Amino acid sequence: MAAPLIFARALRYDWDATPCLDLPAFELAAGEQVFLHGPSGSGKSTLLNLLAGVLVPQGGELRVLDADFRKLRGAVRDRFRADHIGLIFQQFNLIPYLPVRDNVLLPCRFSRRRATRAGRPEEAAAQLLAQLDLDPALWARPAAALSVGQQQRVAAARALIGRPELVIADEPTSALDAARQAAFLDLLRRECAASGAALLFVSHDPRLAAHFDRALAMHALNRIRPDQGRQAA
Amino acid sequence: MTPLVRLAAHSAWNRRASLVLAVGAMALSVMLLLAVERLREEARNGFEQSVSGADLIVGARGSPLQLLLYSVFRLGDASQDMSWASVEKLSGHPAVAWVIPLSLGDSHRGYPVLATTQAYFAHFRTGEQRPLVFRQGRPFRVVFETVLGAEVADALRYRPGDRIALAHGSGESGLAEHTDKPFTVVGILARTGTPVDRTVHISLAAMEAIHLDWQGGAPVPGFAIPAEWVQKFDLRPKTVTAAIVGLKSRAAVFGVQHWVNQNRDEALMAVLPGVALAQLWEMLAQVERVLFVVSALVVAVGLAGLVAVVLASLDQRRRELAILRAVGARPRDILALLMLEGAGLVLAGALSGLALLTALVMLAGPLLEARYGLALAATLPGERELFLLGGAIIAGFAASLIPAWRAYRASLADGLTPKI
Incomplete structure (x- = not known):
């Protein structure tokens, strides 16, 4: 049996000696689409920072694509993130002054692997933007000129360019109305499936769980309760 | 990129x-x-470009720096003159090759007037030993002729043949003018980038001539000597402001300086331009x-x-x-x-x-x-x-x-x- 894409055991992280995350076990298989939900302060952002290699676990084991994140040096983790992980955030997803196409191409600028896997990055960006139904007239415009929905589609294209193995989406639909939420979700899931990327979709809204293969509640994963830990986490 | x-x-x-x-x-x-x-x-x-090749500057005893400033840079005024007799005595010194007497005090539309001799055009040097060159015309030969610096000619748009009147004293306005004794422009010097460009040059005799009917800095009331009569008077200067001295050998410079400073007939001083400039920089x-x-x-x-x-x-x-x-x-x-x-x-x-x-x-x-x-x-x-x-x-x-x-x-x- 193939090793899971993400493998975490007894994962622990404290913010300034305040316990924030105590995760006995968490796994994500390659190509799997998982929904993770929980209220603010439940440790979602901390978990995402750990999975993205920005924070280093203070205890337990964390392997992503079989790489031991506790042992990787900071610069190597940064390179790993650039090479293997696409990220989408709730808001402020894009560099506002950069043209749409340049925003999409950013991962290829920092990761040679992503650029190589994209083939011809400019063409790959155009293809993704077209698949995500973004009007070509907008591609040369600054990201700040786009609507929130359009910006989220650009962010999805940026996360998918160069076919990373893992896409992490942190509440990307919270600023959208219900109809646009469902449309974006379907689009993202379809594109992840097409590129073979696993998707970890995080939201505080449990109603979105129906769209996914598997749904996990943060409070069931994390032994630390929100009122015990750091509110901001 | x-x-x-x-x-x-x-x-x-x-x-x-x-x-x-x-x-x-x-x-x-x-x-x-x-x-x-x-x-x-x-x-x-x-x-530093304003004077070169001069070994000493001689004037009435006072501040060496002040002597340098007014004799070379036309800045400030001389508090005292030196006698013509001293200039002649200096010229007669065996170590002295040439003497350029300088007489200052008058002006023309804000530009200083310098009365001097032909030695000025022959020996005065600027920059790297550059002699004065005429852009147009020639040196003055007779009394009421003048040679202009390049800046004066350009700013006031004068050409050879133009006639100008000098003013008594320095400044730009409110000065009494020697209108009865106008000067003819006979030469314009090439630009030097030094105070020479801003100077109106006349002969020492001319300086005497325009002041024949003046006393105490003003025309004598009811007494006027027409320009054509001035030749009947002795136009040798009685005093000058300063003199620039060139020596036959630079080795004699301290000896001549000592000789000037010890002169008993008149309280004079001789300064080395380089030393005075160094004082200025200090x-x-x-x-x-x-x-x-x-x-x-x-x-x-x-x-x-x-x-x-x-x-x-x-x-x-x-x-x-x-x-x-x-x-x-x-x-x-x-x-x-x-x-x-x-x-x-x-x-x-x-x-x-x-x-x-x-x-x-x-x-x-x-x-x-x-x-x-x-x-x-x-x-x-x-x-x-x-x-x-x-x-x-x-x-x-x-x-x-x-x-x-x-x-x-x-x-x-x-x-x-x-x-x-």
Whole structure:
């Protein structure tokens, strides 16, 4: 049996000696689409920072694509993130002054692997933007000129360019109305499936769980309760 | 263009309004620093080019510096004259090759009038031993002829054959004029970049002639000697302001200086132009230092403004930096991005300062030359200017490390979720 894409055991992280995350076990298989939900302060952002290699676990084991994140040096983790992980955030997803196409191409600028896997990055960006139904007239415009929905589609294209193995989406639909939420979700899931990327979709809204293969509640994963830990986490 | 340079350029363009102001402030401060240096350099050059080949300057006993200033640079006035007899005695000294007597005091439309002899055109040298050259015409031969410096002729649009009247005393207005004894322009000297350009030259006899019917600085009421009668009078000068002396051998310079200083008939002094100039620089060094410190402080303020603008924008940019981290930028990429931006801004400020200085020199140069005889040219920066410019740029790079380091630390602390 193939090793899971993400493998975490007894994962622990404290913010300034305040316990924030105590995760006995968490796994994500390659190509799997998982929904993770929980209220603010439940440790979602901390978990995402750990999975993205920005924070280093203070205890337990964390392997992503079989790489031991506790042992990787900071610069190597940064390179790993650039090479293997696409990220989408709730808001402020894009560099506002950069043209749409340049925003999409950013991962290829920092990761040679992503650029190589994209083939011809400019063409790959155009293809993704077209698949995500973004009007070509907008591609040369600054990201700040786009609507929130359009910006989220650009962010999805940026996360998918160069076919990373893992896409992490942190509440990307919270600023959208219900109809646009469902449309974006379907689009993202379809594109992840097409590129073979696993998707970890995080939201505080449990109603979105129906769209996914598997749904996990943060409070069931994390032994630390929100009122015990750091509110901001 | 590398991705980081493109990003830095895009980011700076996005904040162009505040950055243009900060770069403008730095450009102005760099311009001031360079302008002070160029003025200092040009003033020194101007003074040093003004006389060469002269071994001694002789005048009534007093301040050596004052003697140099009024005899060579036409600055200030002589408090006392020296007698013509002393000039003749000096000319007779066996070690003396030539003597140029100088008589100052009158003016023409703000330009000083210098009465002298033909020796002036034969022996006076400027710059690197450059003799005086006539652009037009010839030296004066008869009493009411005048030779103009290039600046006088250009500014007042005089040509050979024009007639001008001299004024008694120095200044630009309110002076009594010798209108009854006009002078004919017979020659115009080529430009030298020295006070010679701003001088109206006449003969010593002419200086005597225009003052025959004057007493105590004013015309004698009811008494006038027409120009055509002046030849009937003894036009040998009784006194002169100073004399420039050339020796047969430079080895005799201290001997002749001692001989002049010990002269019993009249209290005289002989100064070495180089020594007097060194005294002048010594006197001005303190002022130069103060000016330099002030302009360096202004550059520091300009740089502080630049850093403050970049620092102030950092909080707004933490999300932008977090996004860059999310797409694979390492903290050191963030450091490099901010350093690149800082370097670009500092370079833009420094080069704009240089461009502003060039524009200023082109605009204000003619005015400075006409008013103060300071010949400023829009040339490439000199060695010291380049050194100062380099210093300002290096200081700017160092200062831009502050926001770069803060951004680096923030990007490490914030990760993907800036805490704003």
